[in-house]
Amino acid sequence: MSARAYDYDLFVIGGGSGGVRAGRIAALTGAKVALAEEYRMGGTCVIRGCVPKKFMVYASDYGKHIAKSEGYGWSVDGASYDHGKFMTRMHAEIDRLSAIYDRNLRNAGVEIISERAEFVDAHTLRLKTSGRTVTAEKILIATGGRPWLPSPEELPGVQHVITSNEVFEMEAVPKRLVVAGGGYIAVEFAHVFAGLGAEVTLVYRGETVLRGFDDDVRLAVHEGLKEAGVRVVTTCTFERIEKGEGGLTITLSSGHEIETDTILMAVGRQANTEGLGCEKAGVALNENGNVIVDDFSRTNIENIWAVGDVTGRMGLTPVAIREGHAFADTEFGGKPWKMDHSYVPTAVFSRPEVGTVGLSEAEARRQHGEIDIYKTNFRPMKNALNGDTSRTFMKLVVRASDQRMLGVHVVGEDAAEMIQTAAIAVKMGATKQDFDQTCALHPSSAEELVTMRTKWQPEAI
Template structure:
């Protein structure tokens, strides 16, 4: 047995940290885990899980309204924000308890306080002041919301605060054009709030396929969201009636709530990385190699704190690869290519592989694009104007599928299955030879025609 208190100490009990700690403890390693918030991390406590419940809440409201076309008559429909908010928190606490139990039942010591690095093998528990030593340290602290330093920024909330709002705002101004901003805009518009979404760029969802960005811009408007582009906030002023936000173009917007959804950054500013010899980049992300090893050989990092691909399942896979590498003599580098993901706009986005713009940069004209846009049959009787957009990108004579991008009902569910096909490097011919399931939205994926036959414009 080593002279250290622990074989492994994990800082952060989110998805990646809990998976790593549990697997190490199951191997008989002495494991310590520190978490300053609720175990479960961003996803369970203040991210994916509670966010998805809010999306469901908004969807129920729309479903009630649209059910009239199918013969339903529902009178005196009301929505109570407090009920939804509190029910979500009850479920969050239940799930967090499960994460705690997972660690403790497997023999890991869970410290419910913030931890910081003292040196390469020493951790200080900040609340109690106790220090612990470990042979190996895993950094899994995730990220936190970032807001611009403008006058009156203290009057704004961030995404972490959304789930605890005492009342549903009648008016909400959301600053940002990324997936967090787009998702919350769709949620609160669906719950009946008047939403304005303001973004410094000219299109929402920077980094996504251009046609997907255009489709999302259109669906936000169909959801009643007032989208405004090419403006940045310069000041937030509190008034008797709410807040006035001034923008770079001289415009002003009055609102009851200002949500800054302007991005997230790795949570390393108070972690003590410098003292431990761990290098970070200009945004605070921990620098790691393909095996998640930092510049300090005995310290590793997984999840959002490394700013590679900031998704919960990725953090879990990185954690499992870390265990294989360090404790099973099986050096394993998680493959970050072709990871399927979803944006829970209403309706959602599903995407896997590369965008058309990236495909043309890599392969030039050796790319073929297939698209379709249609109104799902459910929306015909309901009266909904939402459409479904599908795009498949192939490369080479064999037409290997290198990107699939979906916007519309059930896109998040479909892209998981399509992701298997892309990971397996299947071809368009494989898609075409697969018999359709009728009548479904998904059947269109295996019946797509080249974009030029659809008389649409190439967008990069």
């Protein structure tokens, strides 16, 4: 290391999950580390992403649980929801988690700089508030991403919408809400606000939500939106938004209009590289503004790396954490390794919930040719008495040649919990026979993963 030549051995730009992990692990090796964060420690996930979103999912579920409890003998009268009370408690927990990130960094010896840092050159950064410049031998870009919005020229009236950033600051549940988008963020918030009592419409340019997921999973979630009372409008986009005395009016590409109180745009995310000065450091970006990196998260500049959402590789918090850890171990810990982005489990906290790991049926056929499919669709035992008609769907994607499990897909209650465990087996290369030889745990929904025996055959036309 060259502590005498530079102010720091490592300078991390961004205090999200990936940057915090990298900075902490590097500092524990004895490196002199600084981390600049312009907003709050914890990044998107902790402050305005998966953590507060999951709390909102829980909040929206309780009303349904109260109603369904009558089937099990409970009588609950006068139940009501106080959004202000919930938000106060949620933000108190977010503050606590953010403080833990801050404390863990300081305890590891990381210098925290509460300013925005921008490149001057490949080894120099300017701190925007103080105007001070600092130098570092190695620099890690971990600035994450942010919601993408069309320009006012592309969508007149776009200034009247909110994004997934502002949704966590809403003081009240709107009576009417329109969600634009069909990805996991759009789907999750459509369910959240429907569960909190809003009249929700989801507008999506495609035919079925969750593009990129297995087709059977997409269909199950699409139907689940309708069952939750969400009005789903497909193959349409926004033409313009107008504000009047009665609220907002959306004109769709179909010519139809929708009246609403609030519009949540969830139509994609983009890397936080604008204004960062990557061009001054010579760091290459792709056409979407993502930092281009190799398998070891190294950019085209030998002393600069990038991890997490800013790279556009896989926008998941645990992935960013592992990428950051791998970087720190490789560059400072003498233990080189790289993040393996295959067979990463993921979830969509829709209702029904999605848990998935590995390849979709279509992708498996494209990559491996002949495959075997196993499916099951059943009403969970829990719903036998409560009047809930929702079902659980499971699907196994198996390579025919050697029976290796290529994909496991679950749509139903606790799908995320199931898929985390199943992912261990899939990652290890388990076969269908390994699943078959595992004794079922009864009574549980998860037992269906090891009891499917009949290959699915498409119906004859």
